[in-house]
Amino acid sequence: MNQVKSSGFTKQMARNMFYGGSMFFILVFIGLIFDSERRIPQRSNAEAITPAVIAGKQLWETRNCIGCHTLLGEGAYFAPELGNVYPRRGPEFIKAWIKAQPTHVEGRRQMPQFNFTDQQLDDLVEFLRWTSQINTEKWPPNIEG
Amino acid sequence: MQLKPVKYASQSVAKYYFVAALALFTAQIVFGIALGLQYLLGDFLFPYIPFNQARMVHTNLLIVWLLFGFMGAAYYLVPEEAETELHSPKLALALFWIFLLAGALTIVGYLAVPYAKLAELTGNDLLQTMGREFLEQPLPTKVGIVIVALGFLYNISMTVLKGRKTSISLVLLMGLWGLALLFLFSFVNPHNLVRDKMYWWFVVHLWVEGTWELILGSLLAFVLIKTTGVDREVIDKWLYVIIAMALITGILGTGHHFYFIGMPGYWQWVGSIFSALEPIPFFMMTVFAFNMVQRRRREHPNQAALLWAVGCSVVGFLGAGLWGFIHTLSPVNYYTHGSQVTAAHGHLAFYGAYVMVVLAMISYAMPVLRGRVANSRGAQNLEMWSFWIMTIGMGVMALALTGAGILQVWLQRMPTTGAMSFMDTQDQLRFFYWLRMAGGVSFLLGLIAYLSSFFVGGAWDERVDGHADLRTQRA
Numbered sequence: 001m002n003q004v005k006s007s008g009f010t011k012q013m014a015r016n017m018f019y020g021g022s023m024f025f026i027l028v029f030i031g032l033i034f035d036s037e038r039r040i041p042q043r044s045n046a047e048a049i050t051p052a053v054i055a056g057k058q059l060w061e062t063r064n065c066i067g068c069h070t071l072l073g074e075g076a077y078f079a080p081e082l083g084n085v086y087p088r089r090g091p092e093f094i095k096a097w098i099k100a101q102p103t104h105v106e107g108r109r110q111m112p113q114f115n116f117t118d119q120q121l122d123d124l125v126e127f128l129r130w131t132s133q134i135n136t137e138k139w140p141p142n143i144e145g
Numbered sequence: 146m147q148l149k150p151v152k153y154a155s156q157s158v159a160k161y162y163f164v165a166a167l168a169l170f171t172a173q174i175v176f177g178i179a180l181g182l183q184y185l186l187g188d189f190l191f192p193y194i195p196f197n198q199a200r201m202v203h204t205n206l207l208i209v210w211l212l213f214g215f216m217g218a219a220y221y222l223v224p225e226e227a228e229t230e231l232h233s234p235k236l237a238l239a240l241f242w243i244f245l246l247a248g249a250l251t252i253v254g255y256l257a258v259p260y261a262k263l264a265e266l267t268g269n270d271l272l273q274t275m276g277r278e279f280l281e282q283p284l285p286t287k288v289g290i291v292i293v294a295l296g297f298l299y300n301i302s303m304t305v306l307k308g309r310k311t312s313i314s315l316v317l318l319m320g321l322w323g324l325a326l327l328f329l330f331s332f333v334n335p336h337n338l339v340r341d342k343m344y345w346w347f348v349v350h351l352w353v354e355g356t357w358e359l360i361l362g363s364l365l366a367f368v369l370i371k372t373t374g375v376d377r378e379v380i381d382k383w384l385y386v387i388i389a390m391a392l393i394t395g396i397l398g399t400g401h402h403f404y405f406i407g408m409p410g411y412w413q414w415v416g417s418i419f420s421a422l423e424p425i426p427f428f429m430m431t432v433f434a435f436n437m438v439q440r441r442r443r444e445h446p447n448q449a450a451l452l453w454a455v456g457c458s459v460v461g462f463l464g465a466g467l468w469g470f471i472h473t474l475s476p477v478n479y480y481t482h483g484s485q486v487t488a489a490h491g492h493l494a495f496y497g498a499y500v501m502v503v504l505a506m507i508s509y510a511m512p513v514l515r516g517r518v519a520n521s522r523g524a525q526n527l528e529m530w531s532f533w534i535m536t537i538g539m540g541v542m543a544l545a546l547t548g549a550g551i552l553q554v555w556l557q558r559m560p561t562t563g564a565m566s567f568m569d570t571q572d573q574l575r576f577f578y579w580l581r582m583a584g585g586v587s588f589l590l591g592l593i594a595y596l597s598s599f600f601v602g603g604a605w606d607e608r609v610d611g612h613a614d615l616r617t618q619r620a
Contacts, residue, residue: 009382010382011312011378011381011382011385014381014382014385014386014389015312015385017385017386017389018385018386018388018389018392021389021392021393022389022392022393022396025392025393025396025397026392026396028396028397029396029397029399032397032400032411032412032415033343035409036343036403036408036409036412037340039409040337040339040340040343040407040408041337043339043407043408043409044337044338044339044340044407046337049336049337053336054336057336057338058273060276061264061273061275061276061277061334062260062261062264062265062269062275062276063260063261063276064197064198064201064260064275064276064281065197065276066197066276066277066278067196067197067198067200067201067278067281068195068196068197068200070483071338072338072342072405072406072407072483073405073406073482073483074278074342074402074406074483075278075483076196076197076200076278077483077484077485077487077488078183078184078196078197078200079196079567080566080567080568081483081567102191102192104188105188106188107186107187107188108187108188109183109187109188109196109568109571110187110188110191110192110195111195112192112195114261131338134338134339134406134407135407136405136406136407137404137405137410137413139404139405139479139482140405140482140558141479141480141558141559141561142558142560142561142564143564144557144558144564144565144566144567145567
């Protein structure tokens, strides 16, 4: 139990291990992040980020969609994954669904009505379409997300 | 026992922070109960408080009250460790009111105004930072957080600089500076979702599995030194080894969030290997706490504080270590990513590691701030009951969510053909969601008991409460 104390392992050695170990792994981490930055454009099909995709992302954020849904598995777990909703449902269904909310079915989870214009709906769909084409290492396991 | 006030008068600013922390904690749990109900009664509170608003309030309150707790803990701990008065108690008090006002306004904003309107009103177009999980705060709030953090760090850094420099205060300072610097990444929101997510994790992961562990380690070490009287050399050595392991495993452990968000495939190896080692520092914390208690050189009358400290080391290991490990390897995470398993881990880890360490600190410091070494036996008994009720309640919640997660994976993720849809799966998880509610309600009851313990009067009195002889055992 007391190996930390009884051996020749001193506080100075412990401190050096902290500083040395942390610095080393911070540098490795930074190196890997730089390498990732280099590969992300190709993996995410970055040249396909049109103004519509950017506008769609902003709508996604300012309506706090992440507060209920997941996107590539991150977010809240209250409503379906939307990273692959484009291939799962298709553009027309997505737009019709958003327009039809809330369902008011008693006892069922409700999504707010955001009163989007047609242009905004198109932008949102473009963002979801672009997102669905990111190389996610084949995640999710099936179309249900 | 005679009245024993705080050693340094300026430590008493901590009291404001602790009271605010507990008030916000209570509000967090009330919103948590509402969210749990919305999982079962989908239209509960709709359209007044939709799930996304309530969740944002729940998670943001958690972050803010833990920050209040950390700051209060620092204002209490740093003067005592540095053996000098706080650089500026006035600044500490001013920042308290600014932070509380900014926090309250933000929560009111979340609840009173549609989020899109809030974004418009607060100048989100100047710099788009809103609408990302946990970082939902409007731009003025984010800027406010930075200003408060800078003032706070200035204050405690100056205090340490002019006084005695201990390992505990040094580690705490590094943790707090790291926390503040990493928060700057919350202002980075590239158009490319993959890059956005990558930088988002610089805040979220490198907080809770990086810099916050430094804060956790130093607070735990402080409470253990005070309550066990074990030699500082021994405690410091443990502290450095623990935080060394925390950063050695935790920094590259960030990779366990990079598996399926568009990052290169090698992160599956990096993340799996290093995050599989992340339980080590938490396990060491458990061994550390028990070891120090075993070698204690005195019986401190505040047994409640010791219970929280030891409990923190155990539940922190279970929640962060064990529950993190069960879904951290990339082949497992492929199925559990973004399922209720993640929710189970999140709840138990935050409670065990960060909630409990702040409560340990409050439990140790509040009696002193109220002019006594420890609370009366009656107050401590109630507090220790609340410990068990809250901890068991959280345990039930975590197990229920784990059950829900396993079933969710089985129905929705595993089948290669004919997998159940998300919403159909949710209907199958109702039993577990009810069980989670039971855990949540008992957590709330435990919290009420905890808060009540502050109103059970009296200081520790050895003639009434027992042998508080603070005896020094053979060295």
